[in-house]
Amino acid sequence: MADAMIWSIGGYAPPHIITNDMLSERMDTNDDWIQTRTGIRERRSAGDDETTASVSSKAAQAALDAADFKANNLDWVVVCTDTPEMWSPATACFVQESIGAQRASAIDLTGGCAGFLQTLQIMSPLAAAGKRLLVIGTELLTHALNWNDRSTAVLFGDGAGAFLLGPSDSGPKGIRVGPGLSQSDGSQSTILGKPYGGTRHPITAKVVEKEETHTIHMEGPKVFKHAVALMSDIGRRVLKEAALNLEQIDWVVPHQANQRIIDAVTRQIGISSSRVFSHVAHFANTGSASIGLAMSDMLEQKLVKPGQRLLSVAFGAGFSWASQLFFVDEVPPSQFIHSTLRA
Ligand code: UT7
DSSP: OOOEEEEEEEEEOOSEEEEHHHHHHHSSOOHHHHHHHHOOOEEEEOOTTOOHHHHHHHHHHHHHHHHTOOGGGOSEEEEEOSSOSOSSSOHHHHHHHHHTOTTOEEEEEOOGGGHHHHHHHHHHHHHHTTOOEEEEEEEEGGGGOOTTOHHHHTTBOEEEEEEEEEETTSSOOOEEEEEEEEEEOGGGTTTEEOOTTSSSSOOOHHHHHSGGGGSOEEOHHHHHHHHHHHHHHHHHHHHHHTTOOGGGOSEEEEOOSOHHHHHHHHHHHTOOGGGBOOOHHHHOBOGGGHHHHHHHHHHHTTOOOTTOEEEEEEEETTTEEEEEEEEESSOOOEEEEOOSOOO
16 A cells, blocks of 8 residues: 655745844843753744745745646645634635645644644545645744743744655655654643634734733643653654664654753653754744754755654644654655755
8 A cells, every 4th residue: 555755845944033132132031041941042033025825835835846846736735834824714725826736625724833743644645545735834933922921932933844745656756654643632722822813712902902812822831741741652652553663763853842842852752862853943943834844954954864764743732742753765855945054
């Protein structure tokens, strides 16, 4: 039976950089606190002329161009985001129009920071069955931040990552999507999220007056504890299901939440930090975009080689958490648009 194959990867990080020092001019924080607690040095922020659809389209086009694949051959365009273009229609419809995927069906999925892996798990059987898909994880989280809340405002950034997927038994070789698992616990739904603007807490003049009510809310220490335990656990469960052990894994690709979480997961899983990818220092937490952006950067840095096995783990609002194995048959073409030279 065929698997889903990643034929190419595209990434887009907006050119505008917000450093920790820039944040400290805006709120009571400092570079030392942010780096010590999170490992974050800077994050990207979408410009006034950019939206979730335009940022998604840039990552999507990067993936299409890398593979020299024509958008009108796509069957599906899927955007995973918690910061959509509009309430309705789906952000994916704007992307479909912008990249020229006339024949495709377009839909959005929302799953917090684990959403990209969840979306991949939902859509992979379609790719395995012969459909051609773009799965794009995008977030403009700087648009949803309360700049008066220093405990959340310093953590997040903007960006998008896109996978072009098709069946493994026809078309090019690339990265095979292996076994994966995901799980949710809705009893923790009030700990992390953006509660206002939906039907439970509609936006009213009173809500708009109080900035903190329509931006991201998070109980950081609780999120930290659950994130570490649940990402480590689901990663181990996926390995067990696939009858693999850690020695057979070349890279762990964790959700880029922050370096302390990544380090704690590394210790709990019991793998050397040299085999755990992190670029959180430069891009911060980009939510649904995080795994796609990370893999796009890994390909640009030529860290991924044929024959390698990658284990990804993610955790976020919901709570939802997920883990996914990837098998590198061949290194697929990729394009990571990030506008600056690496430090
Ligand atoms: O995808 C998952 C998304 N979520 C996350 O990645 C966040 C998970 N949580 C965390 O990583 C950590 O909880 C944080 C980094 C958010 C916070 O670290 P912490 O060690 O849990 O700090 P804390 O919330 O317990 O706060 C410690 C102190 C407090 O001051 P007092 O009460 O001890 O005087 C905070 O007010 O640090 C203060 N603080 C800050 N100080 C300077 C909180 N944010 C800042 C800041 N700058 N930006």
